[in-house]
Amino acid sequence: MMDSPEQIKTRIESAVPGAKIDIVLNGSPSQQSSLLIDKEHARQIAQFLRDDAALRLDFCSNVTGMDWLDRVVTKKVIVKKIVEGEEKEAEETQQEKIPGYLEAVYHLYSIEHKHGPIIIRMRTNDRSAEAPLPSLTPIWRSAEFQEREIFDLYGIRFDGHPDLRRILMWDEFKDYPMRKDYRDPDDYEYEPTPHDDVLERAKQHYAPRPQLDGAENITAQP
């Protein structure tokens, strides 16, 4: 039986001094909670997870990118207030702004002990182009192509990666197509069965028909 994420967290903290680890809970039936590790100690933590005799997470099966936009979380907080000289508890809604970030998620297994997965995550500071994260390819070689893919499609720069180039798109390409705010090039000039978003974009290519549509329905021509 493998250690729980909480136990692994304590063990990492004693093995890697200064490491900051948060547990990201997963409320679904799978209960696969993951460890959010800090960028500065990521390489050491990964080294520990791979080499520790009890864990021996020697196989990184999967690396995924994720894009989190800026979001606002509404919370209900109980605040103590003094009303008419008496102290009362009142509920107040507060809005918290969480700035966006990019995330890399690693799924780790142990071939030796036949256990897993342990999921670790790293987050960038912001959503800027080429936001840095440390590469874990020196620890798990299997992460090489997948980190390149994340670099290509999400624009996370993995420092310490041996060969960080675009892998799917061409080298001259500038965008990061898997980011949520990516807008694909406008080649909607011929859409025989447009609907929803496609219809909205195809409309930009339609010739104006003032007699049929009325003058107010004419969209601006590009």
Add this chain to the structure above:
Amino acid sequence: MSDIDEELRSELQRQGIWVTSMQELYNWGRKNSIWPLQFGLACCAIEMIATAASRYDIARFGGEIFRPSPRQADLMIVAGTVTKKMAPQIVRLYNQMPDPKYVISMGACAISGGPFKQGYNVLKGIDRYIPVDVYIPGCPPRPEALLHAFMELQRKIDEQKLTGAGKAAHLDRTHPSEFPVPAFGAHDLEPAANADVFRPMKIERT
């Protein structure tokens, strides 16, 4: 083509005299020996391979010699999804084929991008860059559909004229045989379509 009376021709044939024209002979020879270019892009290629194998046997139509070089091929079967990264290579292969050359656009992806039409990485139809002779719908089309397209192409070749105003493209010096290869741009292929080739149908809005 017939400057000869059809009845007279069959009468002569019965007497052991076969009358034909240069055009008929030339087209008959060409249409029964179409060498396809040996390349596939996605799952449609598997159907193309099945068509070439013994069960469906494209050899019955004279198309069995798949050439691994564009310089020896007459027909390009665009079998599968054309990604934007692949498109310049397809156009380059087409340019390297000698005239006369034909293109079959096989399957939904090669026609329009198919199920990946709204993807950032998929070309919305190979006819944006090179002229297509026969389109086969399907996802993927069955081998019978490819054979049907092949027969359509044979019919098309059979109708080509050697002289006159509507003569075949490869005999017409004004007709281009090569098309510009698109470049990899910062956001998309440049240009996104070749205006000389890409003529989408006009959409009737109701």
